[in-house]
Amino acid sequence: MAWRSIRMRRRDFLRAVGAIAGSGTMAISKAEVQVHRIGVLALDAPGPAPLLLEETLKRRGWTLGQNLKIEYRMYNGDTDLAHRYARELIALRPDVLYAITNTSMAALQLEGSTIPTVFAMVSDPVGRHYVDSFPRPGRNVTGFTPFVPSLGGKWVSILKEVAPDIQQVGLIYNPEPGNNAAAFRKSIDDAANVAGIVSVEAPSGDSSSIERLIVSLKEKPNSGLIFLPDAFTWIQRGHLTTLIGQCGLPAIYPLRDFVEAGGLISYGIDMKTIYVGAATYIDQILRGANPAELPVQVPTEFELIVNQKAAKHLGLRLPPTLLARADDVIE
Structure with missing residues (x-):
């Protein structure tokens, strides 16, 4: 009888330990699934850039709704709207901002954003003081420029x-x-x-x-x-x-x-090359890369x-x- 009582207490103890261990594992697994956020200021929707962003990030292990959330703002050629949306995205404090077009980047720059930012289709990033130089951007901004002055x-x-x-x-x-x-x-x-x-x-x-x-x-x-x-x-x-x-x-x-x-x-250039390249930079920054050390890329074809x-x-x-x-x- 005593032996049976000891066995029952041991079994209850093991169940309790298992329950605690299980709940701890669940808590850890939930905590480990960190959701990263991207704020995108783009011209239109759906557009090639947003679609290629999602496709490229998916191939690199990111899943919308699980470890990734993307906030889109589309200004449809309205400069005033671009500036309003720039303020909205900065206020959300995403991990990375994605500026597609000169207007998008100008709007984010005007708001004084310090959030890591990747641009695409921006023609004169040095002349407009977004970066210090192509080889070493030196700030919170880098990206892919599709056009060279020549x-x-x-x-x-x-x-x-x-x-x-x-x-x-x-x-x-x-x-x-x-x-x-x-x-x-x-x-x-x-x-x-x-x-x-x-x-x-x-x-x-x-x-x-x-x-x-x-x-x-x-x-x-x-x-x-x-x-x-x-x-x-x-x-x-x-x-x-x-x-x-x-x-x-x-x-x-x-x-x-x-x-x-x-x-x-x-x-x-072929715009798809630019958009895929920008998405790969966003992936690298989400994984810890410093935009100041990612060279601005120029087209070669x-x-x-x-x-x-x-x-x-x-x-x-x-x-x-x-x-x-x-x-x-x-x-």
């Missing part, structure tokens, strides 16, 4: 090759704060002087001046357009390429999307896309040498 001269030379009689060029970008025109202006002006282009005009004031500039060049013979990388013009690309076609102006664009929307020709239908509409015969260089020709 591209400005390349756009001029390609446009002149397509339309040799051009004498006036209009630069198209959103002139509101956060634009990146300064990054390209010197190389554009230098190439224009060599090519015999007599004037380079730019919009002023607000975004409504973009259309005024386009229409004004319609009245000037031998005019053409160069689109600088800009979130506002990208989101308006369908409307703008239609207007330019109606005005009969040859134009070169920085991204393939403009040509697919009806534009004549583009020379620039560019693609030339041509729209033959648009060329025919403008009465242009594209040089065979240019067509031979093209990565893709849209018929």
